[in-house]
Amino acid sequence: MPSTVYAFPTTDALSGGLNTFVEKLSREAIADHGSFSVAVSGGSLPKLLSKELVNNKQVDFSKWHVFWADERCVGLDHADSNYLELKKTLLDQVNVPASQVHTINSKYAVEKNAAASADDYEQQLKGFFGSNLPSFDLILLGMGPDGHCCSLFPGHPLLEEHSRWVAPITDSPKPPPERITLTYPVVNNAKNVAFVTAGEGKQEMVQKIIEQPELRLPCQRVQSINNGPVYWFVDEAAAGRLEKKLVSKF
């Protein structure tokens, strides 16, 4: 199924649309099975996500289980930590119970032991989802200017990882080199996946990804096995080169 692209005039409007989208999915998931499992990326995503959501009193954060789509092998208080950014922008101000915030194991992360960190995180997923392939209610992904998502980079062998749920990477082209990442089997088994990206610096790559699927860049390999749409929340700057007919109304 092709992507559904929502373009917003400003980043604030994008955050507003994303807030509405997340509120709806959270409400539906909690009504259906009593919890909302979400995996979140780092980079620019946490700020765009949290801007409006942090003040949304309609969302029952007490039922959320928060995971990371990828994480850097650094301490949880390190400036490069994807967790830290979401903590500052959202988690410190809403009531997700600490036991439902599923961070990378800080001991292994501080040691830069990506292999042990990935094994540990896969066990954390098994603890929550059981032995069947995880099916997140929502995975929120950023897009790097090179077309990477999670810590799945163009041309990297991890693009062909089909057995692990969480993989280590020790040669990330974007620092820091040691990271862990969800793999495609997990990302593509999510009930909903949304990319969130903003700014003119992302314009060229957004156009390539939406208009040239044959390039098989990391973001283009995100395809729901359940045939659901992959959503894109972008601002007008990032959408600037897209053919208008490819943009949907939110």
Ligand SMILES: O=C1O[C@H](COP(=O)(O)O)[C@@H](O)[C@H](O)[C@H]1O
């Ligand atoms: O290193 C990372 O980069 C990507 C993209 O970040 P952005 O700042 O260009 O939005 C991010 O999605 C990923 O989680 C992160 O580890």
